[in-house]
Amino acid sequence: MTAHTQDPAPARATGTERVRTARSPRTGRAQRAATRTAWVYLTPTLVVVGAVTVFPVLFSLAMSFSHVNLSYSGFELEGPTLDNYVALFTSARWYSALAFTLFYTVVTVAVELALGTLVALVLERLTAGRGWLMALLLVPWAMITVVSAQLWAFMLNSSYGVVSWFFDLVGLEVVILGEPAPAVAAVMIADIWKTTPFVAIIVLAGLVTIPREQYEAASIDGAGAWHSFWRITLPQLTSTLAIAVLFRTLQSFGVFDLPFVMTGGGPGTATEPLALLGWRVMFQSLNLGAGAAVAVTTGGIVLVICLLALKLFRAQVGEVRR
Amino acid sequence: MRSPSADGPPRRGLQKAALALAVTTVLAGCATDHADPVAGQSTDVPDEPVTITWQAAPFGNRGDDARVWLVEEFERLHPTIEVEVVSAPTNVDTNRAGLSTQIMGGSSTPDIYNGDVAWSAQMADAGLALPVDEYLPDDYFDGFDPAVVEAASYEGRTYGVPLTLDQSFLYYRADLLEEHGLEPPTTWEEVAEQSRLLIDEGEVDHGLAYQGAAYEGLTAVTNEFVSAAGGGILDDDLESPVIDEAPAHEAVEFMHGLDEEGLTPAGVSTFEEPESLQSFTNGRSAFLRNWAYAHATAEDPEMSEIAGDVGVTAMPAFEGQDTRASSVGGWNVYLNPHTQNLGASLAFLTWITSPEIQSETAERSSTVPTLDSVRESEEIRALSPVIDAAPDNDLVSRPTSTPHYTQVSQAVFSNVNAVLSGTEETGDALGEARGAVQSALDGRSL
Numbered sequence: 069m070t071a072h073t074q075d076p077a078p079a080r081a082t083g084t085e086r087v088r089t090a091r092s093p094r095t096g097r098a099q100r101a102a103t104r105t106a107w108v109y110l111t112p113t114l115v116v117v118g119a120v121t122v123f124p125v126l127f128s129l130a131m132s133f134s135h136v137n138l139s140y141s142g143f144e145l146e147g148p149t150l151d152n153y154v155a156l157f158t159s160a161r162w163y164s165a166l167a168f169t170l171f172y173t174v175v176t177v178a179v180e181l182a183l184g185t186l187v188a189l190v191l192e193r194l195t196a197g198r199g200w201l202m203a204l205l206l207v208p209w210a211m212i213t214v215v216s217a218q219l220w221a222f223m224l225n226s227s228y229g230v231v232s233w234f235f236d237l238v239g240l241e242v243v244i245l246g247e248p249a250p251a252v253a254a255v256m257i258a259d260i261w262k263t264t265p266f267v268a269i270i271v272l273a274g275l276v277t278i279p280r281e282q283y284e285a286a287s288i289d290g291a292g293a294w295h296s297f298w299r300i301t302l303p304q305l306t307s308t309l310a311i312a313v314l315f316r317t318l319q320s321f322g323v324f325d326l327p328f329v330m331t332g333g334g335p336g337t338a339t340e341p342l343a344l345l346g347w348r349v350m351f352q353s354l355n356l357g358a359g360a361a362v363a364v365t366t367g368g369i370v371l372v373i374c375l376l377a378l379k380l381f382r383a384q385v386g387e388v389r390r
Numbered sequence: 391m392r393s394p395s396a397d398g399p400p401r402r403g404l405q406k407a408a409l410a411l412a413v414t415t416v417l418a419g420c421a422t423d424h425a426d427p428v429a430g431q432s433t434d435v436p437d438e439p440v441t442i443t444w445q446a447a448p449f450g451n452r453g454d455d456a457r458v459w460l461v462e463e464f465e466r467l468h469p470t471i472e473v474e475v476v477s478a479p480t481n482v483d484t485n486r487a488g489l490s491t492q493i494m495g496g497s498s499t500p501d502i503y504n505g506d507v508a509w510s511a512q513m514a515d516a517g518l519a520l521p522v523d524e525y526l527p528d529d530y531f532d533g534f535d536p537a538v539v540e541a542a543s544y545e546g547r548t549y550g551v552p553l554t555l556d557q558s559f560l561y562y563r564a565d566l567l568e569e570h571g572l573e574p575p576t577t578w579e580e581v582a583e584q585s586r587l588l589i590d591e592g593e594v595d596h597g598l599a600y601q602g603a604a605y606e607g608l609t610a611v612t613n614e615f616v617s618a619a620g621g622g623i624l625d626d627d628l629e630s631p632v633i634d635e636a637p638a639h640e641a642v643e644f645m646h647g648l649d650e651e652g653l654t655p656a657g658v659s660t661f662e663e664p665e666s667l668q669s670f671t672n673g674r675s676a677f678l679r680n681w682a683y684a685h686a687t688a689e690d691p692e693m694s695e696i697a698g699d700v701g702v703t704a705m706p707a708f709e710g711q712d713t714r715a716s717s718v719g720g721w722n723v724y725l726n727p728h729t730q731n732l733g734a735s736l737a738f739l740t741w742i743t744s745p746e747i748q749s750e751t752a753e754r755s756s757t758v759p760t761l762d763s764v765r766e767s768e769e770i771r772a773l774s775p776v777i778d779a780a781p782d783n784d785l786v787s788r789p790t791s792t793p794h795y796t797q798v799s800q801a802v803f804s805n806v807n808a809v810l811s812g813t814e815e816t817g818d819a820l821g822e823a824r825g826a827v828q829s830a831l832d833g834r835s836l
Contacts, residue, residue: 143494227655227668243659243660246657246659248811334660335807335808336804336805336811337804353797
């Protein structure tokens with residue numbers, strides 16, 4: 069344990085050291101001038117980042133703690149108040165959206181990771197036609213989500229959808245997008261169909277970096293494919309998988325387009341994610357304060373999840389190095 | 391540990407700067423005034439050439455795109471005014487989201503926009519529409535249907551000029567009814583009875599198709615059933631919910647009963663207008679509840695398998711009651727508070743809502759006129775069976791005069807949809823709807 073926690077530290081220390089040694093021969097004035105030049109070059113970027121990221125985030129934060137009154141001349145913020153958050157935490161709809169979003173994220177990310185890894189393993193072993201197969205696999209991912217969501221909605225439509233027709237044929241009476249559990253499953257399947265190729269490509273990139281000699285050595289030692297996978301492949305894929313999980317979690321947690329097109333959040337609010345709820349509160353109910361509160365809490369939750377995921381994976385990567 | 395000495399201070403400085411920026415903007419936002427935003431602008435038609443922008447989704451039930459010929463004709467009559475049409479999304483919610491973002495941000499375009507009749511109170515409350523009655527003659531609204539003007543008003547002012555009137559109708563298979571010696575139904579009980587008969591005879595798969603998905607359309611449908619049963623969504627003062635009282639309970643139980651008995655298509659809880667219309671036009675359903683536009687499509691041989699066999703009548707009542715409740719819909723024209731072209735905008739909107747142009751729009755694009763004199767005139771009634779059936783409808787307005795209408799509606803449609811999809815009992819669902827409507831009215835709802 070001690071070994072791996074300390075392991076990265078010396079590397080960083082040497083990094084800082086190197087910078088210091090490089091800097092030390094310079095005079096103080098030259099250094100200040102260099103710093104100033106750096107700031108001058110950075111300013112445009114910082115202004116843009118500030119305007120499009122930092123400012124809106126802070127403004128949303130301010131809005132979420134205010135009563136927002138709309139009038140002819142724009143809006144005024146009255147506050148600070150906790151009313152928006154009280155409304156949020158006492159709203160069954162918010163809890164339902166939170167539960168759906170969490171469930172959706174956990175299931176889709178887990179399934180995509182498992183399927184994506186499987187697909188990548190197959191692709192890596194292919195000698196002929198890998199390029200073609202990859203191109204084919206990427207079609208769902210490359211398709212615009214609104215379009216593919218509409219396609220799924222057509223296939224699942226209760227009166228003329230091909231899937232419903234098939235269900236009818238085998239005697240299953242279910243209105244897929246009209247009942248909560250099948251609707252949730254349908255939206256998740258559409259997401260998994262669309263995004264598994266993306267995970268597969270990332271994992272494939274990780275797979276090709278694993279030295280072949282290790283597998284040869286393992287097979288000489290009598291290890292089977294199963295053993296090799298768990299002892300060689302998976303440990304060296306950890307950092308790749310971490311990236312995949314991070315990307316997918318961020319996207320899944322902010323899902324909007326799939327349920328918006330396929331179910332409109334229905335039946336009831338069974339497939340309403342936080343992003344759709346936030347949009348509705350803000351732009352349909354024109355309740356800007358509460359909408360900002362939805363956005364801020366969602367952002368906060370995503371941040372916490374990502375930090376936790378990174379920490380977890382960093383610990384695992386450290387363990388492998390040891 | 392990151393090394394705070396290296397990048398700490400500049401980052402903190404940046405945070406401070408950003409915070410200062412945010413605070414300044416917030417304060418600037420606070421310094422607002424409530425004065426008339428178009429004060430000082432003339433309401434006369436300008437002499438100088440101007441261009442005004444009109445945002446409108448396609449409207450009219452068949453024939454020419456009304457937007458195109460209206461603008462052409464207006465520009466011919468008013469050479470100094472050019473009207474630029476901005477096509478709005480056909481989805482009402484997306485349309486409103488775009489408009490509110492734009493106008494909230496202070497944009498002076500579009501100068502005028504078509505909006506749903508249900509928007510008035512919300513747009514008025516949020517400062518997204520001007521009280522248009524202030525710039526029009528006092529008797530301007532006298533000729534319009536009172537239910538429609540009421541729906542366009544908020545706290546004593548009128549914010550929208552009614553452009554087209556929409557309402558729901560009961561469409562039926564005239565051929566099948568005649569074949570079996572049936573009269574067009576006037577009560578919901580008759581609709582159920584005739585559905586049973588036609589299904590048993592193998593003529594159709596389903597009885598009644600309507601809009602049962604979790605969206606605004608279901609609120610309109612619920613509003614009709616509940617009003618026909620003698621109840622409502624809110625009380626007359628729009629102050630408290632009555633959606634869980636006996637008439638509403640009976641009405642929703644009736645809707646649920648149709649579903650249970652298999653008299654509605656299995657997927658009715660996912661139907662919006664297109665799905666319900668299709669279930670009727672492909673011959674699978676005997677009856678259809680839909681808006682005025684459905685007639686033209688159902689009678690179009692290219693889009694319908696039952697063209698020529700379509701009958702239309704006013705909405706049914708419940709047995710022993712006489713309200714043939716039909717929800718009011720349609721388009722109003724609203725004025726952007728930031729318009730720089732008040733005079734030209736007023737000229738255009740009074741022109742497109744004038745009696746002559748309403749008649750012409752009814753003829754060329756098959757809209758239902760909002761002016762009583764036009765709608766009830768013999769020539770106009772002769773134009774279409776839909777306009778002819780309209781006077782038998784009892785128009786009921788959704789409770790759109792509360793600025794919290796969107797949340798009220800959401801509370802209604804999501805809970806009634808839960809009943810239709812079989813996930814909740816009527817009593818429980820309406821109890822929940824009551825709670826959600828109450829918190830919406832208190833402004834506590836999301």
